[in-house]
Structures are given as structure tokens and as C-alpha cells.
Amino acid sequence: MINSMTGFGAREAKVAGVGKISVELRSTNHKFLEIVLHLPEGFLFLEDKIKKEIESRIKRGRVTCVINIAGTASNNVFINKPLLNKYMAELRGIKRALRMEDKISIDTLIRLPGVLTLEENTPSKNLVWLKLKILLKQALNDLAAMRQREGRALQAILRKRCHALRVDLEAVKARFKKAVKDKVGSMKTDEERLNFLNNADIAEETDRVSFHITNFTRKLSKNAPMGKELDFIAQELQREANTAAAKSFDAKISAKVVQMKSQIEKIREQAQNIE
Numbered sequence: 001m002i003n004s005m006t007g008f009g010a011r012e013a014k015v016a017g018v019g020k021i022s023v024e025l026r027s028t029n030h031k032f033l034e035i036v037l038h039l040p041e042g043f044l045f046l047e048d049k050i051k052k053e054i055e056s057r058i059k060r061g062r063v064t065c066v067i068n069i070a071g072t073a074s075n076n077v078f079i080n081k082p083l084l085n086k087y088m089a090e091l092r093g094i095k096r097a098l099r100m101e102d103k104i105s106i107d108t109l110i111r112l113p114g115v116l117t118l119e120e121n122t123p124s125k126n127l128v129w130l131k132l133k134i135l136l137k138q139a140l141n142d143l144a145a146m147r148q149r150e151g152r153a154l155q156a157i158l159r160k161r162c163h164a165l166r167v168d169l170e171a172v173k174a175r176f177k178k179a180v181k182d183k184v185g186s187m188k189t190d191e192e193r194l195n196f197l198n199n200a201d202i203a204e205e206t207d208r209v210s211f212h213i214t215n216f217t218r219k220l221s222k223n224a225p226m227g228k229e230l231d232f233i234a235q236e237l238q239r240e241a242n243t244a245a246a247k248s249f250d251a252k253i254s255a256k257v258v259q260m261k262s263q264i265e266k267i268r269e270q271a272q273n274i275e
Contacts, residue, residue, distance in 0.1 A: 001223050003275040004150030005029045005061035009142030011135040020070040021132055023139040025054075027147065029273055030062035031228075038066040049129060050136060057140045059225040060275045069128065080115055087112050147275065155220050158230075158270055162217050165237075165263045169213070172244070172256045173206050179250040202253075205244040209260075212237045216267075227274035234268035 005027060012022035035051050046067070054063055091104055110116045180200070187193045216233045219226050241261045248254040 001148060002151045002155050002220060002226055003144070003147040004154055004273055005147065005227070005275050006150060006273065007143045007146035009139040009144075009146065011138045011142070013131070013135060015131045018069070018128055018131055020068075021128075021135055022066075022068045023132070023135045024066040025139050025143045026064045027058065027061040027143060028064075030060065033058060033060050034062045036062065036064045038064070040067065040069050043067065043069060043128070045125060046129060046132065049133070053133065053136050053140065057144055058275075060227055063143075067132070069132075079110075080117070084109060084112075084115050087115070151274065154270055154273060158220055158267060159217060161263055161267050161270070162213050165260060165267070166210075166213055168256055168260045168263065169206060169209055172202075172253055172260070175250065175253050175256065176202060176206070179253060183249065196249075200247055200249045202244045202247050205240045205247070208240045209237060209244075212240070225275045227271065230271040230274055231268065234264060234271050237264045238268065 006029065007025075007027045009025040010023065012020065014020050033055065035054050037047055037050060039046060039050075050065060050067070054065065087109065088104070094100070095102070095104075180197070183196065183200075184193050187196065212233050216230060216237075219230055219233070238261070241257060241264055245254065245257045245261065248257060
């Protein structure tokens with residue numbers, strides 16, 4: 001079963017001794033695996049561990065991982081006395097300079113930024129990782145499930161497009177057989193016929209297109225990352241169709257090959273969404 005490269009997964013929980021932990025994962029198309037992490041200050045030590053977990057589940061795509069950890073507040077009140085003394089010194093200087101008589105109230109002082117805070121409990125690194133790892137795995141499960149659902153939808157679309165391409169190909173082959181017979185029949189010399197067949201024969205190209213369609217549909221059933229391989233096969237389909245178009249001598253064949261090229265382009269666009 002193929003997987004899409006786009007998906008979303010998120011989990012959060014309140015953890016005793018840690019606080020609230022949330023994990024959000026988003027994945028989008030990318031040629032390779034790229035992991036972008038957004039970690040709260042003081043938790044950069046988790047970077048390698050998180051990347052290894054993601055790499056164990058995701059093989060291709062741009063994965064953005066956002067971690068938030070809100071620690072639990074303790075009952076300890078902290079007054080930043082050095083900062084408070086600086087505020088006092090600045091305020092007294094202003095009073096003297098402006099010759100103000102107003103008194104500085106304690107209510108005013110404790111409202112100044114950074115003076116009065118509640119200390120936050122700092123959980124141990126091992127405890128944070130132990131709890132975060134569980135949430136990360138759950139979020140990865142959610143992400144993988146969405147990528148699988150989109151992969152199944154892509155698989156159905158691509159099978160349908162490959163079938164339509166096969167129908168167009170058979171129409172081209174049938175028309176080519178008739179058009180060649182009519183054209184050769186109107187020629188007077190064997191040399192003229194030989195030159196025409198050498199330049200206009202698209203049997204090789206149609207055989208290759210047929211092979212690539214078969215190969216492509218087989219790959220769709222593989223339970224492994226196939227995006228790069230499918231994109232390569234789509235490029236080969238495109239190349240063979242272009243060669244057939246260049247050789248075409250018949251208006252009906254040309255029109256049908258244009259349809260094939262359009263179908264192949266759509267196939268390639270969809271294949272680029274696959275892991």
C-alpha cells in the first residue's frame with residue numbers, strides 16, 4: 001500500500017510532575033526526508049531523540065514537528081530583588097529630576113515587569129522524554145494513518161489514469177496499423193516505403209509505453225516507499241510519448257498521443273505526492 005506525503009497528527013496530555021505536553025506533526029511533499037523541529041527553550045537536548053523516532057516511521061516528505069511543554073507552577077513566590085533595586089534607583093532619580101513628591105507604592109512596584117513571579121517546577125530530562133515519547137509515537141500513528149488514507153485515494157486515482165492511458169495506447173496502435181497500411185499502399189517504390197517506415201514506425205515506443213504502464217501499476221501494489229520510482233517511470237512514459245508524437249504522420253494519431261501526454265502529465269503530478 002502506497003502512502004501520501006501529506007498528513008497531520010497531534011496529541012497532548014497533562015503529565016504529573018511535568019505539566020502539559022503537546023505534539024503536533026505536519027508533513028508535506030519533498031524530494032527527500034526533511035525534519036523541521038520547533039522546541040521550547042531549554043529542551044534542545046530532545047532534538048536527536050525526536051528525529052530518530054520520526055525517521056523510524058517516515059521515509060520521505062517535509063515533516064514539521066512542534067513541541068510545547070508548559071511546566072506546572074509551584075506555590076513558591078519569587079521576588080527579583082536585584083531588579084527591584086534597579087527599578088527603585090531609576091524611579092528615585094526621576095523623582096529628583098522632576099522634583100516630584102509622590103510616594104512609590106508597593107502595589108506599583110510588584111506590578112513592574114519581572115519583579116514578582118511564581119516559580120515553575122523544572123521536571124527531570126528523563127521524565128520529560130519518557131512522557132513525550134509516548135505522545136510522539138501516538139502523533140506519528142495519527143500522521144501515518146492519514147498518509148495511508150490519502151495514499152489509498154491516490155492509488156485509486158492512478159490506477160484509473162493508467163487504465164485510461166492504456167485505452168488511448170490501444171487506440172493509437174490500432175490507428176497506426178491502419179494508417180501505415182494506407183500510406184504504404186500509396187507509395188510507388190520499395191525505397192520510398194522503407195524510408196517511410198524507418199522514420200514513422202512507433203511500434204518500439206508503444207511497446208515501451210505498454211511496459212511502463214504495466215510496471216507502474218505493479219509498483220502501486222508494493223508496500224514500500226515508491227514515490228521516486230513512480231516519478232521515474234512517469235518520466236519514461238513522457239519521453240516515449242514525446243518520441244511517438246515527433247514521429248507521427250497521421251492527424252488522428254497525433255490527437256490521441258496529445259491525450260496520452262496529458263494523461264501522463266497528470267499521472268506524474270499525482271506520483272509526486274507519494275512517499
